[in-house]
Amino acid sequence: MSANEATLIGAANETEPVVATSHGLVRGVHGGDVYAFKGIPYAAPPVGPLRFRAPELPQSWDGVRDATAFSRIAPQPVMAFVGSKPREMSEDCLTVNVYTPQLGDAGLPVMVWIHGGAYYVGSSADPLYDGSRLAAGGAVIVTFNYRIGPLGYLDLSSFSTAEDEFESNVGQKDQLAALAWVRDNIRAFGGSPDRVTLFGESSGAGAVTTMMATPSAEGLVHGAIAQSSPAGSVYTRETARRSAERFLQRLDVAPGDVHRLRRLPAAALIEACNRLIVDTSAAEPGTIPVAPVVDGELVPEYPLTAMMRGQALRIPLVIGSNRDEAMLFRLLRSPIVPNTSKAVQLMVERLGTPEALAVPSGYRGYPRLRPALRLSTDAAFRMPTVWAASAHSRYAPTWAYEFDFAPPLIRVAGLGAMHGAELAHVFDTHVPKVVAAGAVSAGRRLTARMQARWLSFASIGDPNPVGMTPFWPRYDTERRSTYVFDSRDRVVRDPRGELRRVWGDDIIAFR
CATH class of the missing domain: 3.40.50.1820 (Alpha/Beta hydrolase fold, catalytic domain)
Incomplete structure (x- = not known):
């Protein structure tokens, strides 16, 4: 055959x-x-x-x-x-x-x-x-x-x-x-x-x-x-x-x-x-x-x-990250992503360039744990996402997102929208104990919206199903429109732009 x-x-x-x-x-x-x-x-x-x-x-x-x-x-x-x-x-x-x-x-x-x-x-x-x-x-x-x-x-x-x-x-x-x-x-x-x-x-x-x-x-x-x-x-x-x-x-x-x-x-x-x-x-x-x-x-x-x-x-590209990525690695005590103040500081020192060494100044309270974890999230996921969206949007349709949703008890625990938190919504494979932590109906509605967006993109190359609001605009380096998935979805222009500017437009990464 x-x-x-x-x-x-x-x-x-x-x-x-x-x-x-x-x-x-x-x-x-x-x-x-x-x-x-x-x-x-x-x-x-x-x-x-x-x-x-x-x-x-x-x-x-x-x-x-x-x-x-x-x-x-x-x-x-x-x-x-x-x-x-x-x-x-x-x-x-x-x-x-x-x-x-x-x-x-x-x-x-x-x-x-x-x-x-x-x-x-x-x-x-x-x-x-x-x-x-x-x-x-x-x-x-x-x-x-x-x-x-x-x-x-x-x-x-x-x-x-x-x-x-x-x-x-x-x-x-x-x-x-x-x-x-x-x-x-x-x-x-x-x-x-x-x-x-x-x-x-x-x-x-x-x-x-x-x-x-x-x-x-x-x-x-x-x-x-x-x-x-x-x-x-x-x-x-x-x-x-x-x-x-x-x-x-x-x-x-x-x-x-x-x-x-x-x-x-x-x-x-x-x-x-x-x-x-x-x-x-x-x-x-x-x-x-x-x-x-x-x-x-x-x-x-x-x-x-x-x-x-x-x-x-x-x-066409849809690309995004979760607001509190590093919290999962903190929770699991996994060193894959730096999740202690000491590890984050060592990561910055190893990057070594003047641009990298200046980055912590943008995180108020650094090197305390919370700002250190925000820096770690940005280094591993958010800034690579921003750099990729900025670059690719010059040549092909690009949409950027941030996933911010977490059930109330997860937020109260200080975990937030951790790494991987969007997966159960993309596949509608909710773990009952997590869903039961609160906001069940809000989570289910978010699942329906995410699946509709992903399926629309797969079908027509655009994550905007007919009639769904808010409209998700393409990403560009002028407006930097970013779709935020949450209890109520919204479009934000250049979220946390002050931190993005601290990092700059040049790629900072280990090679």
Whole structure:
């Protein structure tokens, strides 16, 4: 079967629909208003000689493959997240999940989700990312697993030899492979390969903004939504090599013996990487040793720089951040984002430039904890968002937002609109205990508005559904109109402009 022959086989079988993909038949389930297909391979298992290499096409299969349950997730540290449960891990994890309200050639808009997790945790199986309710609004939702941590975002390419090649950015290459699968197969699931919106949160949003600076993504993506993108967390090959050297030291592997990494158990690699991440975050706040790399090939330029020069994909973009991002990392005691006064001060000192050293003067009360956390939020998420919106808006339609909503008890606790707080509204996957904390009806109405905005953008390239108010104007560097999601949505011109001016227009980031 050719790549363009993905077709619906069993439309008449409502409860167990069967679809033909380019590599074989898959059987899903139908529940409520949505069909769901899970665990469909989009690439071969990246094991043995394929570890640390670009993904290859999966083998075709005979018969009908069961696609009613999630596949195993990418190897990662065992961590507990609200609403999730431990799942079996395996390097054989490169699979997609499809949620759709219609099967066959319906031409629906497609939304492809990249999960977050600081490039080293997370999966598409997290209940928070269940695409059923979003799909019921009239789009095909695709989620997928990709390689993370040392297997996906540790750059060992500088240790390659003629006999043994290690590639950079293999996690990003997995994402490209998933997008290629969507192009070749999504018609049979009701979607249009010509209306694909790539969206993600946190490192998933960082992957989105990096994909916008990836020339080979041209034609695979037609719109982008970046929710809390650490767009500046993309590093040089020299920085990546230093991280790789420290990783090898933790495994007691000499650079000349790097080939041994193909034979070590994945668990050993994950443990060494986890220690490296913790140590790096403590010693070098604001950096993470596993992240996309400007390799001159897949990613030829820093995403923010590419946007400034008009070299990024000139596609419509929705981009934003949450008002109190750093509070989640404070709550979880996670060093990934600096969340103590000492760590924030060390981050500023490490940036080192006169412009960076002047930034704290704009935060009244600094270095006390609250202003320090506001600075950390701005450094990691808000200012990269502003820089990206400012740059991209010169070349393509751009809309900026800020998410400010938090139930009353969450606000009273001092947590506010933390990192990831918008996710339950985008997917309508509310955790009951969080919803019960107050403002249930206001939260539900906000969910309906966010979903309508996201679906409108996916459908027509504009987040303004007919008749919805307030009108969300495009972002430009004169007005800097920003849509604020809250109990009552509003449009604000240049929110906290005084702090934006303290940071300036030049990109301040670790490289």
